[in-house]
Amino acid sequence: MRKPAILLVEDDISLNTLTTLELRNRGYEVETAKSGQEGCEKISQNPDIVITDLKLGDMDGMDVLSRVKKYDPRIEVIVVTGHGSIDSAVKAIKAGAFDYLTKPVDSEELELTIKKTLEHQKLIAEVENLRSEIRDKYSFSGIVYSSPKIKNILEMVNKVAKTEATVLILGESGTGKELIAHAIHEQSPRRHGSFVAINCGALPEGLLESELFGHVKGSFTGADRNKRGLFEEACEGTLFLDEISETTPALQVKLLRALQEGEIRRVGDNHPIKVSGRLIAASNKDLEQLVESGKFRDDLYYRLKVFPIEIPPLRERPEDILPLAEHFLRKAQKKISGSAKRFSPEAAAALKAYSWPGNVRELEHTVERILILASQAEIKLEDVPPEIRALRKKASLKQKN
Template identity: 55%
Template sequence: MERRIYICDDEAGILRYLQKMLVAQGFGVEVFSSPLHLLRHLEEGSSEDAVGLLLLDMKMPDLDGIDTLRRVRQLRPQLLVVMMTGHGTIDSAVEAMKLGAYDYLTKPFPQEKLFAVVRHCLEREQLLEENRQLRSELSSQADPGTLIAESPVFRKVVELAMRVAPTDSSVLILGESGTGKEVVARTIHRASLRRDQRFVAINCAALTETLLESQLFGHVRGAFTGAAQNQKGILEEAHGGTLFLDEIGDVSAALQAKLLRVLQEGEFIPVGATRPKRVDVRFIAATNKDLEKEVAAGRFREDLFYRLNVIGLSLPPLRERGADIEPLARHFLGKMAVKTASAVRRIDPEAIAALRAYSWPGNVRELENVIERGTILAEGEVLTPDALPLKLTRDVRVAAPEAGPLPLREAERRQIVLALRETAWNKTQAANLLGITRKTLDRKVKEFDLSPAAPHPHP
């Protein structure tokens, strides 16, 4: 990627001199004789312009270097800035570095000093970019984004999600906090025809009404105090792709009406603007609230509910997905191994039993946190019950029968019944859960006279 150098100085001779030297070294250079011209260019240009460095003079008539630096940091916070200053303004250069300037050059400076500073800045930017790419790659390896659906109840949800993914229909995902609503939304996007476009997510409950409106629709310069420039909203950022509205049940009535217009007409008006803009976005919304009750209570618009709920997905809590607990735990263990270089590679069977016995009020998010905690506290390569929170191991002890150990035959029968129930009597899956062959399971089912229709004592 090309890394250009911007130079801003009000002296034409210095601009020509610096441009000639840097172009001769193979750099792409663009010069500005006024900070106002520079700021206008940055404001109108794309935030993805391949710019690596700005050489900024400290003393200029239109706007001094300190004020220009403040504006540049707002427009392009990643842009490296080197101040150029005379001997009498070194204190100001130091102040500029406190405001975010990377370095400063004292005039007159030799060519060697200029080249050294420029190359050091661009090498630093390239290193930061490589680090960002590496973190992205590691994140992708740690979390490939595939849904883990061993349990029949969750597999049905995933199958429905895959059926609706290729369409442009709106999807409403319901479920308790931590059940994986955003993971499902991202999976739908990746399986859709919009997969090459952006997936943009926003938590509607995390922002005030005013800030949420500005974030969604954008604003024009002067729309409110502090709106120094035009700002795109995430609706425009998601154009051609998918917009995920998390916690849609917390959106105010006024914003509900504006969202309904986008869903119906495909257009919106930025804050402070008068003309509408058109946008092509696929909507996926999620909430942990019962929206039908919210509609009945008058807190959520009925027309918006039906627009969003073209396809409804109800995610089961983790306590109803017993067959998913162990594979999820192993998945998070692998994720932590990449994220923290953890030495933990396996989960002790007793720890697995504790995880399966727990009720998981925080759902999948809580399970991930527990595994992260366990990998930090575990000694060696095995995550044991000692590394789990006390409440998990305590629940296992409470669940144990007070009368003492069960007869071996009864304990065996209960485990088989439990495995069959969790897999909806899929014997192949139940055998895998129990760690036995399908043939052995068939023999045990016959031995204990088990059948799906027959009532069984609590396992």
């Protein structure tokens, strides 16, 4: 566990030294500031708590308080007032201080107040975590967006999920095709069945065929028992065929038959088996063009295309970039310890201006990388990988011309 960090702003040098020693003895990480100015500069070190005298030589403690709250409202402030100045303490509480102490500060009381403050912060953080978990859970299957384009897609998802129609999802790599396929399954009456996904580009033809349709014992070397295929596995649920463009013409014929007749044959068997799974296919290639050049069967294409959904690349919906980046930052943050980080306006602008050829997947990996490399709470432009920054420059030059 990390020690709680306290920033002590006190211009009385001997009092400052004394309190610092005491807090360190009690196991706190203490940073001290001997003036209001120094205190304000050190807020960027992200303490958990700021303890400030209200009467500082160079500035009013109230200003320190408002600077802290402006910087990060999660940092709690305890103000220290002179004896008998309850009025100013009340004012400070109204302005957002968590609590106050009166001089001379009793060390037991100081410890108690700090503990109470930390406890309060812990509760707030827990509530925030729970809230964000609930948000992720009940938001549309974890799909983050703010663009009208994705909103429209989700409306379509909602409608098509209630039907048994075959869906064809098109979009560049990393745009979220599998996520949408999953959302359709989750919104459908089949959600209690399984969602079975297979990447048609990842297996050689023979293996893919036996994966999809199953095989009977002895049908090829190594087939030492009967095996059910994914079409059968997905009977109650949804079968997701990713990279459908990578299937061979021979397999395309078999897929078409499965779709049209609702039955399949296991490899090495002539006996038809009824299948009733819902099919969703996806491709990052232009299927229509493949059909025109004779590389994809047109009858299968028309059969799959009953309900097409095209996910636009991220660069065509820049409004989604920052909500997604924030989402991935929160997600990555949960995996690693350390204090919470956030994007500076410059870093955010660079992310937004980049073209994201690898789409959402590239953004996710970039945010993870940034989080690991950034050393301060605020993610600076320098923390953004150079290739992304470079593109931003080009983009802004273009805008000027």
